[in-house]
Amino acid sequence: MKLGIVGLPNVGKSTLFNSLTKAGADVANYPFCTIDPNVGVVAVPDERIQKLGEMYHSKKITPAVIEFVDIAGLVKGASKGEGLGNQFLGNIRECDAIVHVVRCFENDNITHVDGSIDPMRDIETINMELVFADLEVLERRISKVAKEARMDKDAAKELELLKRVKAALEAGDPASSVAIEDEEEQKIMNGLQLLTGKPVIYACNVSEDDIPDDGANNKGAQAVRAYAAQVGAEAYVLCAEMEAEISELDDDEKQAFLEDLGIKESGLDKLIRASYHELGLMSFLTAGPDETRAWTIRIGTKAPQAAGKVHSDMERGFIRAEVVNWEVLLREGSLSAARDKGLVGVEGKDYVVQDGDVCVFRFNV
Numbered sequence: 001m002k003l004g005i006v007g008l009p010n011v012g013k014s015t016l017f018n019s020l021t022k023a024g025a026d027v028a029n030y031p032f033c034t035i036d037p038n039v040g041v042v043a044v045p046d047e048r049i050q051k052l053g054e055m056y057h058s059k060k061i062t063p064a065v066i067e068f069v070d071i072a073g074l075v076k077g078a079s080k081g082e083g084l085g086n087q088f089l090g091n092i093r094e095c096d097a098i099v100h101v102v103r104c105f106e107n108d109n110i111t112h113v114d115g116s117i118d119p120m121r122d123i124e125t126i127n128m129e130l131v132f133a134d135l136e137v138l139e140r141r142i143s144k145v146a147k148e149a150r151m152d153k154d155a156a157k158e159l160e161l162l163k164r165v166k167a168a169l170e171a172g173d174p175a176s177s178v179a180i181e182d183e184e185e186q187k188i189m190n191g192l193q194l195l196t197g198k199p200v201i202y203a204c205n206v207s208e209d210d211i212p213d214d215g216a217n218n219k220g221a222q223a224v225r226a227y228a229a230q231v232g233a234e235a236y237v238l239c240a241e242m243e244a245e246i247s248e249l250d251d252d253e254k255q256a257f258l259e260d261l262g263i264k265e266s267g268l269d270k271l272i273r274a275s276y277h278e279l280g281l282m283s284f285l286t287a288g289p290d291e292t293r294a295w296t297i298r299i300g301t302k303a304p305q306a307a308g309k310v311h312s313d314m315e316r317g318f319i320r321a322e323v324v325n326w327e328v329l330l331r332e333g334s335l336s337a338a339r340d341k342g343l344v345g346v347e348g349k350d351y352v353v354q355d356g357d358v359c360v361f362r363f364n365v
């Protein structure tokens with residue numbers, strides 16, 4: 001599961017990416033500093049496994065992870081080959097969702113490619129480039145399918161959908177705004193990997209001063225929030241530079257730093273959790289002295305398939321799952337204590353696993 005980071009050059013994408021992964025992508029105050037796509041694996045912050053891990057004195061605590069991809073900034077005309085962005089749009093096509101970084105901080109020393117700070121204009125620029133890039137994909141596909149459509153019913157159906165999506169894009173709307181009528185259409189859409197068909201999270205890069213009040217006094221960030229709400233996207237406020245500093249701290253120092261600012265959670269941690277959720281993912285947990293671990297599943301996954309994440313034998317030979325909510329387990333202090341009070345559910349193969357379930361799978365192969 002991957003998220004692609006997009007935005008204009010020099011808005012703080014690599015700074016954000018670095019604090020996400022500490023992977024050491026190049027950061028510099030000049031546009032187009034990212035030449036190679038960078039992929040980083042990021043742990044999803046999760047207090048549940050920390051607390052359960054402490055309770056069990058687990059030797060190992062293993063979080064869920066997601067991947068982020070950092071690409072060069074896109075500029076006006078990117079879809080027509082301007083700048084370096086176009087060649088990297090392919091990396092974004094393979095992503096499951098997009099993080100759109102928008103510069104909302106003032107700083108005369110940091111060049112803005114369009115000369116001034118105007119988050120809504122920037123969003124428009126990037127979104128239009130994504131629309132143009134998608135239009136190209138569609139036009140190519142339409143000319144191929146149009147020939148087949150005269151003889152083939154499936155191709156005719158696809159052509160009808162392609163034309164509908166094209167009309168939306170030509171009106172400046174994202175592919176995600178097109179109503180999908182059945183599974184067949186969904187499959188075609190998935191195959192197209194349209195950039196504007198992906199869920200988007202807007203990350204407003206504000207200055208440090210705007211962090212304590214969560215950007216309430218930053219007009220740009222407020223405008224982005226209002227826009228995101230209108231199009232059904234999420235928006236978060238963070239300061240990439242500050243996150244880069246925080247990422248150098250150990251856990252205790254980080255806690256003290258955040259408390260000083262009067263905030264509970266860093267913008268970055270919020271963004272990671274939102275990204276995970278945006279991908280339609282959630283975690284169930286396993287806990288014990290050896291390892292306490294968060295396992296990634298899609299929302300709606302049933303017990304045997306969840307068990308299969310831990311081991312394929314557990315899916316194949318699935319008998320039942322013992323399930324207890326993580327907070328209940330923490331409160332009761334042990335699985336047997338929770339069991340004695342009847343707080344542990346015994347679930348069969350149709351059980352839909354819930355976020356925060358601690359599971360013990362019984363299986364036989």
Ligand SMILES: Nc1nc2c(ncn2[C@@H]2O[C@H](COP(=O)(O)OP(=O)(O)OP(=O)(O)O)[C@@H](O)[C@H]2O)c(=O)[nH]1
Pocket residue numbers: 007008009010011012013014015016026027028029030031032033034071072073074105107110205206207239240241242
């Ligand atoms: N003041 C301030 N400067 C920042 C912030 N985030 C990034 N910068 C600076 O802006 C410059 C560009 O940051 P990058 O992270 O390299 O930008 P980018 O979006 O990856 O740029 P390209 O890779 O060229 O598209 C660097 O000098 C950063 O230090 C921030 O939150 N505040």
Ligand SMILES: [Mg+2]
Pocket residue numbers: 013014015026033034071072073
């Ligand atoms: Mg960069």
